[in-house]
Amino acid sequence: MGSVPFAVGAFSKLFLKAGCRNVRVDGLPAFLQRLKSDRGVLTVANHISVVDEPFMWGSLPLRNFLNSKTLRWTLGASDIMFNGKFDRWFFTKGQIIETHRGKGIYQKAIDDSARLLDEGNWVHIFPEGRIKQEELHELRRFKWGISRMLMECERVPLIVPVWIKADETLLSGFEQVMDEPRVWPNYLPRTGKDVTILYGEPMNAAVEPLLAAYRAKYPTPWRPATYERPVGQDLEDEPDEVGRMRSEIAEAMRQGLMQLGQRVDEVERERPAG
Incomplete structure (x- = not known):
């Protein structure tokens, strides 16, 4: 593995250790x-x-961070992370999959993510698709790309929720380390905040029956004839049942992630800060 992931990982560990007041992590050994x-x-x-x-x-x-197998792959917007030669080199080394805004769920980034999962790799997604710092315990509807990713997998991966502490009343969580909007004086991360990270149990029991129903109906995953068409045309042409199943899969994951978030208070009572 290259030096980019190791350097970023070392800096992240340093920030949690020296830049945060209290850090709680739950469920990490099992993960x-x-x-x-x-x-x-x-x-x-x-x-x-x-x-x-x-x-x-x-x-x-x-x-x-020294092994690509134990380092996450994730999606990154082309217009933000792949603008120049250095950006492309840096984020590619960091295992970022170039994703094109406005191209919808039928694009190569989703295909690549499904392939990586089938090969036994770790892929991470923020399925809300954007930062949310209001009503922090109620998640937005998940983007459909994560459902299509699973629909395309030949072998269903372990689907693990991860909750980052988000407290609407206390000055804690990453939303206080770097809040929105990023204007002066919020250009740099704030120090001295509390952070809690929960690694949950797999959500496969809720998701796999929905995927099985999809595969029974569509043994070969439905795709448009080409990825070069407008997103709206893809959604018009695909069977209505595909969209419904995709929504059900996304909602099952959304509910599972919110259930994990409800454990934050319990974990903080049981685990001393440190």
Whole structure:
């Protein structure tokens, strides 16, 4: 593995250790064991600040950043992360999959993510698709790309929720480290905040029956004839049942992630800050 992931991982660990007042991490040992298997892992998390990625991964052991198998792949907007030669080199080394805004769910980034999962890799998604710092415990509707990703997988990965502490009354969580909008004096992360990160149990029991129903109806996943058409035309042409099933899969994951978020208070009572 190259030096970019290790350097970013080391900086993230340093920020959690020296830049935050209290850090609680729950469920990490079980999650690390899951990364050692030959089965793909798909993590989904709430998205509360611009520094969720990569600071949340500072909770991982530093050795994870030396192995591409134990380092997440994730989607990154082409117009933000792939503008020039250096940007493209940096984010490609950081295992970012170039994603094109406005291209919808039928694009190569989703195909690549499904392939990586089938190969036993770890892919991470912020399925709300944008930062949300209001009504933090009620998640937005998940973007459909995450459902299509699973529909395309030949082998269903472990689907693991990850919750980043988001407290609407206390000055804690990454939303306080880097809040929106990013204007003066909010250009740099704030220090001295509390952070809690929960790694949950797999949500496969809720999601796999929905995927099985889809595969029974469509043994070969439905795709448009070409990816070069407008998004609206793709959605018009696809069977209505595909859209309904996709929504059900996304909602099952959304509910599972919110259930994990409800454990924050319990974890903070049980685990001392440190």
